[in-house]
Amino acid sequence: MAKVAVILGSLWGDEGKGKIVDHLAEQADVIARFGGGSNAGHTISLNGEEYKLRLIPSGILYSDKLCVIGNGVVLDPQCIIEEMDALKARGVDVSNIKISNRAHVVLPYHKLFDNLSEENRGAKKIGTTGRGISPCYIDRDDRIGIRVCDFIDKEEFAARLKDVLAQKNLILEKIYNQAPLDYEKVLREYESYAERLKPYVCDTITLLNEQMDAGKKILFEGAQATMLDIDYGTYPYVTASHPVSGGVCVGAGVAPKKIDAVVGVVKAYCTRVGEGPFPTEQLNEIGEKLRSVGHEYGTVTGRARRTGWLDACIVKYAGQISGMDYMAVTRLDILDSFEEIKLCVGYKLNGEIINEVPASLKTYAQVEPIYESFSGWKSEISGIREYGKLPANAKKYLERLAEVTGIKLGIVSVGPNRDQTIVVENIF
Ligand code: IMP
Numbered sequence: 001m002a003k004v005a006v007i008l009g010s011l012w013g014d015e016g017k018g019k020i021v022d023h024l025a026e027q028a029d030v031i032a033r034f035g036g037g038s039n040a041g042h043t044i045s046l047n048g049e050e051y052k053l054r055l056i057p058s059g060i061l062y063s064d065k066l067c068v069i070g071n072g073v074v075l076d077p078q079c080i081i082e083e084m085d086a087l088k089a090r091g092v093d094v095s096n097i098k099i100s101n102r103a104h105v106v107l108p109y110h111k112l113f114d115n116l117s118e119e120n121r122g123a124k125k126i127g128t129t130g131r132g133i134s135p136c137y138i139d140r141d142d143r144i145g146i147r148v149c150d151f152i153d154k155e156e157f158a159a160r161l162k163d164v165l166a167q168k169n170l171i172l173e174k175i176y177n178q179a180p181l182d183y184e185k186v187l188r189e190y191e192s193y194a195e196r197l198k199p200y201v202c203d204t205i206t207l208l209n210e211q212m213d214a215g216k217k218i219l220f221e222g223a224q225a226t227m228l229d230i231d232y233g234t235y236p237y238v239t240a241s242h243p244v245s246g247g248v249c250v251g252a253g254v255a256p257k258k259i260d261a262v263v264g265v266v267k268a269y270c271t272r273v274g275e276g277p278f279p280t281e282q283l284n285e286i287g288e289k290l291r292s293v294g295h296e297y298g299t300v301t302g303r304a305r306r307t308g309w310l311d312a313c314i315v316k317y318a319g320q321i322s323g324m325d326y327m328a329v330t331r332l333d334i335l336d337s338f339e340e341i342k343l344c345v346g347y348k349l350n351g352e353i354i355n356e357v358p359a360s361l362k363t364y365a366q367v368e369p370i371y372e373s374f375s376g377w378k379s380e381i382s383g384i385r386e387y388g389k390l391p392a393n394a395k396k397y398l399e400r401l402a403e404v405t406g407i408k409l410g411i412v413s414v415g416p417n418r419d420q421t422i423v424v425e426n427i428f
Pocket residue numbers: 012013014039040041126127128129130131132133134223224228237238239240273274275
């Protein structure tokens with residue numbers, strides 16, 4: 001049984017990772033994030049109440065777990081403080097949050113540039129969440145980012161902010177014709193955030209490795225998903241981080257050989273937000289039904305999600321990249337009322353079957369999905385707790401998915417609540 005497990009999105013995000021993390025978190029000692037930032041939006045339902053999280057690991061709803069924000073995360077101080085305050089107001093203890101001293105800080109100019117560059121792209125916009133994610137990673141790679149260790153050092157932060165803001169204001173004024181940001185104002189506001197966050201900051205690399213050495217169970221919680229990975233996704237319609245298992249190594253300081261189980265979360269149908277190709281998209285009444293029955297609207301942005309049939313080619317690709325051992329299939333109940341369910345099991349390009357996910361978006365936009373059709377089960381499955389009790393048609397669909405992707409079924413989720421979970425194989 002695994003000691004260190006990773007949960008990842010296998011499609012374009014919004015697969016319901018929060019619920020699966022929450023389920024596995026019960027058995028873990030530490031829950032850690034390793035990439036992305038407040039662009040993530042996890043919804044967890046607990047005792048009929050909904051909790052929406054962006055930066056804080058989903059394990060926070062258990063009082064005895066360490067919740068780590070690793071070095072690969074871009075930390076928006078304003079956002080995490082709001083999130084902590086909202087949780088505290090609902091009686092959730094947030095004292096177990098640990099923030100990496102090496103994480104990079106999202107500052108007001110990152111959010112400004114995110115929105116300005118989207119406006120500038122016009123019709124070619126990426127459809128970002130506007131949270132400053134990519135501009136913050138750009139600054140990290142350009143070596144002008146501000147890390148948490150410098151952010152909580154008053155003198156260091158004041159000096160670094162002065163230098164960076166001078167550069168950013170030049171771009172704002174000369175390129176975008178915008179008013180510059182006021183140094184003193186930004187400094188005051190962000191100094192106060194730094195003071196509040198200081199008690200939570202530590203060297204999370206040492207912390208995580210010590211926990212692993214002590215035999216503790218660690219759960220790495222992926223945000224976004226494989227098809228949004230900066231290298232493996234549908235570039236440029238991607239996020240700026242690595243939401244794949246390799247991202248854990250560079251985003252948390254954990255060696256690859258320490259990871260012993262990788263779980264890919266797969267929604268029973270497909271959705272995506274923002275622009276970019278989506279071979280199985282259903283721009284018809286099927287897509288509309290998936291959206292309305294599944295309430296497919298963004299947690300962070302409220303945008304209507306694009307919807308379509310599940311694409312097993314993508315899941316297989318995600319499995320190869322991350323070495324997925326198990327699938328956690330979510331939202332199977334959303335398909336309860338469908339007469340027919342389709343699964344994309346291959347791609348054709350110019351009449352020929354292809355064995356890869358094309359890199360070129362031009363090519364990817366031309367692929368034709370090869371569908372297999374399944375009869376719907378036409379019954380409510382949200383009360384089922386044992387795999388064997390699922391309707392035969394539901395099992396046929398799931399088993400074919402496992403066969404095409406080469407990934408074992410680990411979990412099947414049949415509703416938003418903690419208990420609406422069927423464990424096919426124990427992961428921890
Ligand atoms: P960014 O991460 O805000 O730069 O956005 C880049 C792309 O990733 C856009 O298409 C976003 O809609 C998408 N994206 C980012 N985070 C998520 C997520 O958590 N779920 C789904 N899509 C996301």
